[in-house]
Amino acid sequence: MPYVIRNSAGKIVQVIEESVSGAYETLPEDSPELQEYNEAREPGPHTLRMQLVETDQGMARLVDDLIDLLIAKHIIQFTELPPAAGAKYLQRQTKRKKLSAIDSLVDNDKALF
Secondary structure (H helix, E strand, C coil), X not given: CCEXXXXXXXXXXXXXXXXXXXXXXXXXXXXXXXXXXXXXXXXXXXXXXXHHHXXXXXXXXXXXXXXXXXXXXXXXXXXHCCHHHXXXXXXXXXXXXXXXXXXXHHHHHHHHC
């Protein structure tokens, strides 16, 4: 069983495997208090999923840019992409070009004022 060290308010501040000065209390591994401490220190499945979702947009952009680079350097040809991947890539490229055109119009309008 792990040993715990508590602060003056009784909250667990450290968990260790061996008893040291100030760590005489043990808690079972399945203790709700110990699980709460571990969850606060190590993100749980929900937190990890949310962190992955937050990075998905950046990864999609990275993949787009990587495909652009590989095609530009003639390392791959667009037709070598699997059909589903090519279709998704084209959809994203079309939307990015439309958004870029809209952003250019907005920037031009701002310059007029």
